[in-house]
Amino acid sequence: MVVMTDIYENVMELAKRRGFIWPAAECYGSVAGFVDYGPLGAMMKRKIENIWRDFYVVREGYYEIECPTIGIEPIFVASGHVKGFSDIMCQCPHCGEYLRADHVVAAAGGKWPGGGSHDAIAEVLRHVPCTSCGTKLGPVAVFDFNLMFQTSIGPGSQRKGYLRPETAQGMFTDFGRLLRFYRDKLPFGAVQIGKAFRNEISPRQGMIRLREFTQAEAEIFVHPGEKNHPSFARYRGYRVPLLSCLHQQQGQEPELIPMGDAVRAGIIASEYVAYYIALTHDILVTIGVDPAKIRFRQHMMDERAHYAADCWDAEFHSPRFGWVEVVGIADRTDYDLKAHAAHSGLSFTAYIPYETPLVVQRRRIIPNMGRLGPRFRNRAKKVAEAIEHGIPGDQGMEITLENELIHVPPELYEVKDETVEVRGEEVVPHVIEPSYGIDRMIYAVLEHSYTEEEVEGELRRVLRFPPWVAPVQVAVFPLMPRDGLDEFAHTLVDSLAAENMVAEYDDNGAIGRRYRRQDEVGTPYAITIDYETKDDGTVTIRERDSMAQVRVPIEKVPEILRSLIRGTLTFSQLNV
RNA sequence: GCGCCGAUAGUGUAGUGGUUAUCACUAGGCGUUGCCAACGCCUAAACCCGGGUUCGAAUCCCGGUCGGCGCACCA
Numbered sequence: 001m002v003v004m005t006d007i008y009e010n011v012m013e014l015a016k017r018r019g020f021i022w023p024a025a026e027c028y029g030s031v032a033g034f035v036d037y038g039p040l041g042a043m044m045k046r047k048i049e050n051i052w053r054d055f056y057v058v059r060e061g062y063y064e065i066e067c068p069t070i071g072i073e074p075i076f077v078a079s080g081h082v083k084g085f086s087d088i089m090c091q092c093p094h095c096g097e098y099l100r101a102d103h104v105v106a107a108a109g110g111k112w113p114g115g116g117s118h119d120a121i122a123e124v125l126r127h128v129p130c131t132s133c134g135t136k137l138g139p140v141a142v143f144d145f146n147l148m149f150q151t152s153i154g155p156g157s158q159r160k161g162y163l164r165p166e167t168a169q170g171m172f173t174d175f176g177r178l179l180r181f182y183r184d185k186l187p188f189g190a191v192q193i194g195k196a197f198r199n200e201i202s203p204r205q206g207m208i209r210l211r212e213f214t215q216a217e218a219e220i221f222v223h224p225g226e227k228n229h230p231s232f233a234r235y236r237g238y239r240v241p242l243l244s245c246l247h248q249q250q251g252q253e254p255e256l257i258p259m260g261d262a263v264r265a266g267i268i269a270s271e272y273v274a275y276y277i278a279l280t281h282d283i284l285v286t287i288g289v290d291p292a293k294i295r296f297r298q299h300m301m302d303e304r305a306h307y308a309a310d311c312w313d314a315e316f317h318s319p320r321f322g323w324v325e326v327v328g329i330a331d332r333t334d335y336d337l338k339a340h341a342a343h344s345g346l347s348f349t350a351y352i353p354y355e356t357p358l359v360v361q362r363r364r365i366i367p368n369m370g371r372l373g374p375r376f377r378n379r380a381k382k383v384a385e386a387i388e389h390g391i392p393g394d395q396g397m398e399i400t401l402e403n404e405l406i407h408v409p410p411e412l413y414e415v416k417d418e419t420v421e422v423r424g425e426e427v428v429p430h431v432i433e434p435s436y437g438i439d440r441m442i443y444a445v446l447e448h449s450y451t452e453e454e455v456e457g458e459l460r461r462v463l464r465f466p467p468w469v470a471p472v473q474v475a476v477f478p479l480m481p482r483d484g485l486d487e488f489a490h491t492l493v494d495s496l497a498a499e500n501m502v503a504e505y506d507d508n509g510a511i512g513r514r515y516r517r518q519d520e521v522g523t524p525y526a527i528t529i530d531y532e533t534k535d536d537g538t539v540t541i542r543e544r545d546s547m548a549q550v551r552v553p554i555e556k557v558p559e560i561l562r563s564l565i566r567g568t569l570t571f572s573q574l575n576v
Numbered sequence: 577g578c579g580c581c582g583a584u585a586g587u588g589u590a591g592u593g594g595u596u597a598u599c600a601c602u603a604g605g606c607g608u609u610g611c612c613a614a615c616g617c618c619u620a621a622a623c624c625c626g627g628g629u630u631c632g633a634a635u636c637c638c639g640g641u642c643g644g645c646g647c648a649c650c651a
Contacts, residue, residue, distance in 0.1 A: 029624070029625065100649075145649095166651080305651085458612095460612090512612030514613090542611080
């Protein structure tokens with residue numbers, strides 16, 4: 001094994017050179033936080049997204065929706081992003097450093113005028129020192145910095161819009177429609193894969209922190225009292241490296257725990273959260289993230305959003321960046337739906353019928369408006385409301401209205417005792433949210449797939465992608481570009497393409513060089529047409545990882561490759 | 577965003593205030609080659625952008641952009 005000096009640089013150099021990832025708009029000098037996916041990168045991204053769809057849409061049955069990337073202001077006022085995503089900042093007039101105003105005040109031991117005006121904040125700031133250069137700030141400009149990109153909709157800036165900072169809000173705002181689509185039954189889920197945007201102050205670390213990135217998010221709406229997943233059995237015994245709050249407090253290493261045990265021991269809050277932790281692990285391993293470099297870290301209470309009942313991050317390990325978050329799995333409770341209900345004035349509830357209707361004795365007090373009106377005039381309505389909630393006695397009832405005690409005689413209302421059947425209740429569902437950063441997943445796969453080894457004194461670089469992730473599935477080489485071998489090769493490429501496989505023809509240079517070119521972009525199999533093909537119609541299939549070869553009849557190649565790429569056949573099985 | 581450092585073919589690099597900017601790999605073409613970056617010949621390909629100093633700037637200076645590191649930021 002060759003020593004890899006800096007895997008990040010080697011991987012990114014390869015990714016750039018071979019058409020996976022490019023800096024965006026390079027001819028104009030690029031902008032930090034934006035990348036282009038080149039031909040192979042875009043292909044690979046689609047494959048990873050489709051694997052994600054296989055898990056969430058095909059298997060879980062959570063349909064995919066697609067909402068605009070521009071959202072109007074009320075959405076993000078309700079979601080809290082307009083407030084919570086913005087920081088009040090100031091710039092030190094002495095050293096030019098941009099500072100978070102609240103941090104500066106806190107560092108000086110001052111009192112933060114939370115909710116105060118910018119002027120009030122500036123007044124506090126002028127007496128405290130800069131956290132960067134230590135000079136007393138003096139008069140300083142205070143401004144909001146919002147991580148959301150802002151735009152205006154229509155001419156004349158009539159309506160403020162934001163580029164969505166997450167795809168999740170679409171599933172929340174569509175809740176009512178989705179509920180009807182799923183025929184008013186909990187649980188149900190909806191997913192979305194799409195772009196999200198955050199105007200990071202200083203994005204670095206290549207693909208790890210982007211200003212425009214792709215998210216895959218699922219929102220699963222469940223009954224607040226029923227957080228057992230109907231298919232939990234699938235993952236009950238599935239073991240995942242968990243780093244709980246307790247593990248972190250005690251400085252322990254992650255521990256492989258079966259999901260069933262983790263829920264029973266209370267490490268994970270519910271079966272739902274555990275189920276998606278396991279499913280996430282399943283997805284990450286399927287796309288080619290090294291299972292030895294994955295862990296699930298529970299958010300500590302102080303880093304958790306106040307409404308989150310539980311929250312776990314899937315992290316992968318990179319020698320360059322350490323542990324990097326790729327997926328967040330949270331029980332967001334009813335926070336989002338309640339917020340949208342409050343701001344929109346609509347109801348975000350599901351009606352849950354009881355198995356057996358409840359028979360309830362109910363006493364209703366009906367004010368007699370015909371008598372209340374003339375007696376209380378403009379206060380009649382308020383008196384009526386108070387009566388409805390009052391306690392009637394033999395001599396009428398006492399109510400308090402604007403600090404005034406009022407006696408209401410019994411003839412002003414009627415008391416009705418009735419028996420009612422309550423058939424169900426309106427509940428605000430809780431939301432289980434697994435949220436994936438597709439770009440980070442792609443980086444993890446690139447880095448974990450990348451290997452360098454020495455073969456006969458030469459450096460061999462291989463991207464050991466799983467066959468179902470590789471952008472090119474198979475390469476076809478005529479041993480010599482003549483004698484009809486090239487004809488055989490072209491025909492084979494066509495029949496592979498007819499089977500929906502991306503097959504690349506190459507007759508340029510020595511055969512070994514061609515194998516190496518494909519190794520470098522992770523093509524799992526290569527077919528070579530040689531002179532034996534002309535005699536007996538067989539070709540060789542060469543496996544990327546072992547470099548071993550097996551001879552098979554040419555007409556069986558498409559079928560064999562299909563099985564190899566699906567994973568229903570292994571290369572070693574071909575030997576027998 | 578601040579500070580320090582850097583930027584030369586697709587990649588990795590050498591080098592200089594003054595002729596045609598070095599080398600290797602890669603890539604393309606031709607020949608050769610009967611399965612793992614072989615060989616020969618040929619070809620293509622670069623001084624990050626803008627301004628300044630200068631007779632002359634890719635080289636020196638200033639600003640910007642991008643990248644690295646440290647700080648700050650990172651729902």
